[in-house]
Amino acid sequence: MSNKAIIDSKSPAVTRRATGGRVLDWLSQYAAFSAILLTLAVAAAVAPAFFSPGNLRTVLVQTAILGIVVLGQTVALIGRGLDMSVAAVMTFAAVFVTQSAASGNWGLLLAQLVLLAVAVGLANGLLVTWRRVPPFVATFALLIVIDGARLAYTRGQSAGSAPGWLKEIGSGSILGVPIPVLIWLVLLGAFLVALTKTTWGRWLYAVGSNRESARHIGVPVSTVVISTFLITAAAAVVAGVLLSGYLGYVDNTLGSNYNLNSMAAAIIGGVAFTGGRGGVIGASMGALLLAILTNLLVVMGLGIFWQQIVQGAVLVIAVVIQGLRARRAEGS
Amino acid sequence: MSQTITAPARVTAGARTLRWTRGNAAVVLIYGITAALVIVASIMSPTFRDMANITDVLRQSIVLGLVTIGQLFVILAGGTDMSVGMAARVVGLGVAVTLTSTMLPPILVIVLGLLAGALIGLLNGLLVARFGAQPFIVTLGTMGVLYGLALAISDGPTGMVPRSVVAIYEMKIGPIPAAVIVMALLWLVTWWVLRSSRFGRATYAVGGSPSVARLAGLNVNRVLILTYTISGVCAAAAGIFLLARSGVGNPNMALGLEFQSIVAAAIGGVSLYGGRGSLVGALGAVLLISVISNLFDLFQISAYFQDLTLGVIVVLAVAIYRADKNK
Numbered sequence: 001m002s003n004k005a006i007i008d009s010k011s012p013a014v015t016r017r018a019t020g021g022r023v024l025d026w027l028s029q030y031a032a033f034s035a036i037l038l039t040l041a042v043a044a045a046v047a048p049a050f051f052s053p054g055n056l057r058t059v060l061v062q063t064a065i066l067g068i069v070v071l072g073q074t075v076a077l078i079g080r081g082l083d084m085s086v087a088a089v090m091t092f093a094a095v096f097v098t099q100s101a102a103s104g105n106w107g108l109l110l111a112q113l114v115l116l117a118v119a120v121g122l123a124n125g126l127l128v129t130w131r132r133v134p135p136f137v138a139t140f141a142l143l144i145v146i147d148g149a150r151l152a153y154t155r156g157q158s159a160g161s162a163p164g165w166l167k168e169i170g171s172g173s174i175l176g177v178p179i180p181v182l183i184w185l186v187l188l189g190a191f192l193v194a195l196t197k198t199t200w201g202r203w204l205y206a207v208g209s210n211r212e213s214a215r216h217i218g219v220p221v222s223t224v225v226i227s228t229f230l231i232t233a234a235a236a237v238v239a240g241v242l243l244s245g246y247l248g249y250v251d252n253t254l255g256s257n258y259n260l261n262s263m264a265a266a267i268i269g270g271v272a273f274t275g276g277r278g279g280v281i282g283a284s285m286g287a288l289l290l291a292i293l294t295n296l297l298v299v300m301g302l303g304i305f306w307q308q309i310v311q312g313a314v315l316v317i318a319v320v321i322q323g324l325r326a327r328r329a330e331g332s
Numbered sequence: 333m334s335q336t337i338t339a340p341a342r343v344t345a346g347a348r349t350l351r352w353t354r355g356n357a358a359v360v361l362i363y364g365i366t367a368a369l370v371i372v373a374s375i376m377s378p379t380f381r382d383m384a385n386i387t388d389v390l391r392q393s394i395v396l397g398l399v400t401i402g403q404l405f406v407i408l409a410g411g412t413d414m415s416v417g418m419a420a421r422v423v424g425l426g427v428a429v430t431l432t433s434t435m436l437p438p439i440l441v442i443v444l445g446l447l448a449g450a451l452i453g454l455l456n457g458l459l460v461a462r463f464g465a466q467p468f469i470v471t472l473g474t475m476g477v478l479y480g481l482a483l484a485i486s487d488g489p490t491g492m493v494p495r496s497v498v499a500i501y502e503m504k505i506g507p508i509p510a511a512v513i514v515m516a517l518l519w520l521v522t523w524w525v526l527r528s529s530r531f532g533r534a535t536y537a538v539g540g541s542p543s544v545a546r547l548a549g550l551n552v553n554r555v556l557i558l559t560y561t562i563s564g565v566c567a568a569a570a571g572i573f574l575l576a577r578s579g580v581g582n583p584n585m586a587l588g589l590e591f592q593s594i595v596a597a598a599i600g601g602v603s604l605y606g607g608r609g610s611l612v613g614a615l616g617a618v619l620l621i622s623v624i625s626n627l628f629d630l631f632q633i634s635a636y637f638q639d640l641t642l643g644v645i646v647v648l649a650v651a652i653y654r655a656d657k658n659k
Contacts, residue, residue, distance in 0.1 A: 131651045312475065322465075
């Protein structure tokens with residue numbers, strides 16, 4: 001191909017390519033937002049009960065709890081990692097909460113929760129940085145260890161109810177806004193500032209885009225990567241505590257869908273699984289989308305299996321959009 | 333790749349053995365641990381060294397073995413297949429229900445089940461190869477979809493399986509279950525394919541570096557799609573074998589196979605970044621995991637501690653084998 005042909009952007013092939021690229025760019029940024037509008041339109045048509053104030057409140061609280069996990073998952077993905085252990089951390093945190101309800105020893109509870117987040121975050125981070133284990137294997141192995149530890153610790157009986165004050169936080173409101181939503185919004189603001197205004201945020205994007213370059217310009221790569229896993233674990237602990245307060249009880253499957261959903265939310269919200277791209281606003285849109293979709297299926301009275309199918313499909317579609325876009329950016 | 337270093341003309345057999353051992357430390361270690369475990373268990377437990385128990389261990393290794401063979405192709409080509417467990421479950425339940433509700437001959441239903449597995453794998457392969465989707469995350473998505481499908485088929489035990497299907501599990505040639513012999517042949521065939529066939533070498537090449545493989549004229553996409561399709565068929569076969577073992581479609585079947593198969597590859601010395609590793613190591617890991625779970629049952633260790641132990645073993649295993657610096 002001559003230079004002229006490459007420069008001539010009016011040739012149909014080039015135009016088609018560019019259009020396809022623009023569509024993918026647009027999709028990767030606004031897929032979650034447009035899907036939310038579409039889902040709301042469907043809800044208006046087939047399930048008006050979705051818009052009842054009580055149900056909307058449920059959707060918002062579920063968005064908030066998923067949204068907190070998604071904040072952590074987004075940080076991990078931007079650093080070109082991911083965390084499969086968040087579901088197990090959530091459930092274990094909830095177990096600690098119910099045990100403290102019986103004993104009333106809040107200092108011990110706080111110590112347990114902090115220890116859980118630090119131990120899991122450090123284990124994941126060290127496996128990934130020091131031992132160069134792929135993040136999905138490291139965090140998946142930790143998932144098995146944490147779940148196993150919880151089952152051994154509780155003898156398979158992860159049951160019990162949350163303390164009263166936590167139930168009030170989980171289901172209470174301040175000025176009409178559910179408290180979990182307030183907590184989520186505050187955290188969202190904090191993450192937004194941390195990612196866009198701080199040195200750590202710039203480091204994180206650099207580490208996710210290109211580890212070697214980041215190292216060359218003096219970024220402490222390993223420390224940044226370890227920090228991402230500490231953050232995902234901490235976010236999962238907070239979400240697990242809030243979820244147990246909101247539900248009022250704990251069982252063995254409390255956190256089980258949050259691995260897949262948090263990844264689906266972040267990626268459909270424009271966070272690239274190739275690292276270095278995306279932010280918490282888009283990811284939060286993704287969380288809202290998943291909460292709305294899941295809730296709508298319940299309101300429509302469809303079988304529980306539809307939730308699994310739809311959540312899996314959202315993840316597949318999100319990855320395909322990002323994959324095609326990354327491939328185009330490579331110019332292949 | 334230390335194995336490919338050309339040996340000087342005259343090296344003693346001893347030096348060659350030493351070099352091989354160094355290059356395959358993971359493989360030597362895994363068989364050493366397995367052998368040690370078997371010897372200790374045989375001395376301590378008369379039940380363990382019973383011939384019936386030994387063949388049982390081998391028979392129980394078949395499900396994980398089948399899935400691991402498929403997973404091995406995918407991992408060697410640089411991918412991961414998280415959907416194998418749920419693929420096995422969907423196919424197992426689907427075959428159970430079809431056998432019960434239709435009059436189709438069992439052999440036809442089984443072939444259809446294997447085809448369904450191939451279709452699932454083909455879909456995964458297309459998503460990875462044609463759409464550039466990250467293998468782990470996209471197969472996690474198909475795993476979610478398949479889980480939903482399995483729930484849609486049934487959330488309780490379903491479908492009685494005819495004797496001819498149960499025979500897949502029970503049939504014996506002499507004292508040895510026929511399934512064990514077939515499985516051994518399958519390991520042999522796979523060993524040959526990975527070692528000597530064009531496709532096997534292409535699999536390693538694609539996993540080592542897709543761009544180099546492409547420059548060398550390999551059809552990278554076709555290799556990728558084929559590896560996921562093989563994985564889908566293997567998962568389906570595992571689901572059908574599980575069905576033959578239990579006699580009914582169990583909605584909790586094949587739990588955790590995706591993790592166990594990845595673990596088997598990892599502790600067998602296969603690089604999870606693709607391109608390096610051998611089938612021999614993975615087979616050793618499958619045998620080790622089967623022996624361990626048999627011992628758990630013999631010594632009646634609580635199921636809750638089994639998960640924890642497996643998890644700790646995995647963390648230690650992946651922590652010991654530090655991945656290559658240049659990957």
